[in-house]
Amino acid sequence: MQENLLKIVAESKTLEEKLKQISNLIQGKIVFSTSFGIEDQVISHAIYSQNIKNIEVFTLDTGRLFPETYSVWDKTQLQYNTKIKAYYPNSESIEKYINENGINAFYNSVELRKECCSLRKVEPLKRALVGASIWITGLRAEQSNNRNSVREIEWDEEKQLYKFNPLLNWTTDEVIEYLKQNAVPYNLLHNEGFVSIGCAPCTRAIQRGDDFRAGRWWWEDQSKKECGLHK
Structure with a gap:
């Protein structure tokens, strides 16, 4: 299937064409995470x-998002005129984490921050991707050095599905x-x-010239700014 997908992506010029082609080609479940x-x-x-009905749009509500989000x-x-499906963290897991570590424990160590991300994002994402054949994301290579090796369509071995990153080579100016x-x-x-917007306690505005991910988990080592959703 990957060869067919790559061929279609190469032949399709616009974002709309690419999404339409993917929706027509894939027989299985197609999801887009926003x-x-x-x-x-x-x-x-x-x-x-384009009124594409067979692409399911979903979001992860961590419970700590900005009002603007x-x-x-x-x-x-x-x-x-649509409904976006929401996935939430397991309430018992969140209660246990907060009761044992505190409401803002993610500031105390990288391990606790990653655990919080895992509970609020990674676990709900796993549920959202159950049965999916292809996962559409908004990843762009410009966003992070860690994403320079990402391809427009790639096989995710861990999740056992294809990831389609149609904006991979778009610039920020093109998006705007x-x-x-x-x-x-x-x-x-x-x-x-604010450039990369996540949970309110973990996101802040950046200055001109700062790295794209500088506003995320700014109190940690700057070498890797990911939460575990995209490895």
Whole structure:
């Protein structure tokens, strides 16, 4: 299947064409994970504007998101007259973690931060991907040095599915221009210097010239800024 997918991606010029081709080719479950950042909003628009019904759009609500994130979630559903499926952390696991470690324990060590990410993101993602043949993401190579080796379509051995990263080679300027041209709703925190937006306690604005991921887990080592969703 990968050869067919790669051929289609190579032949398709626009984002809309690529998503339409994928939706037509894949017989199994196709899912798209959105965190309502600008990249994900671009893909959401391309899906909804073409009325592609067989791509399931979902999000992970960690319980610690910014109010602005919930706002753009609501605006997106209203603008495209759709429902975005939400996955939540296991309540018992979160209760145990907080009762044992504290409400903001992720500041205390890398291990506790990664455990929090695992409970709030990784475990719900596993449930969201059950039965999926292909997972569409908003990853871009420009976002992180750790993503330079990512391919537009690749096999994820751990998750046993294909990952499709249609915006891999897009620049930030191209993403913003697409949003403007199509009047796509976006997270207003982007206007305040927030680039990569995750949970509120773990995200802050960055300065011009900073690394794309500098605003995430800023109190930790700067060498790797990932939460475990994309390895």
